[in-house]
Amino acid sequence: MVGAAAHAVKRVPRFTFWVPTIERAGGVLLLIAALFFLYQSAAYWGLVPPLLLQ
Numbered sequence: 001m002v003g004a005a006a007h008a009v010k011r012v013p014r015f016t017f018w019v020p021t022i023e024r025a026g027g028v029l030l031l032i033a034a035l036f037f038l039y040q041s042a043a044y045w046g047l048v049p050p051l052l053l054q
Contacts, residue, residue, distance in 0.1 A: 005022075039051065
């Protein structure tokens with residue numbers, strides 16, 4: 001959704017300046033999500049201790 005929104009925003013001249021920042025922020029969020037899911041799968045297999053959020 002973020003990628004589609006960034007593509008749609010490219011057509012609006014006022015937001016053209018922010019498109020690279022939006023794309024980088026989306027990429028960072030995807031990397032964080034990937035690391036979280038990788039950690040969760042490693043915790044499931046017993047390779048690392050589970051993250052306890054209380």
